[in-house]
Amino acid sequence: xxxxxxxxxxxxxxxxxxxxxxxxxxxxxxxxxxxxxxxxxxxxxxxxxxxxxxxxxxxxxxx
Numbered sequence: 001x002x003x004x005x006x007x008x009x010x011x012x013x014x015x016x017x018x019x020x021x022x023x024x025x026x027x028x029x030x031x032x033x034x035x036x037x038x039x040x041x042x043x044x045x046x047x048x049x050x051x052x053x054x055x056x057x058x059x060x061x062x063x
Contacts, residue, residue, distance in 0.1 A: 001017075014057050015057065021053065022050055
């Protein structure tokens with residue numbers, strides 16, 4: 001998810017997406033621990049997207 005797409009979302013949508021992506025990341029980490037993923041770069045991409053969403057939420061709370 002690009003930063004420009006994230007900026008267009010409302011706070012409620014950001015929180016919803018953040019919760020969903022955190023769950024997906026946890027599920028992928030568990031699956032990867034059991035048997036290697038076909039594309040382990042998914043983990044990095046999800047982690048970075050979660051960080052982008054969390055950063056945008058924090059930025060909006062400060063303002």
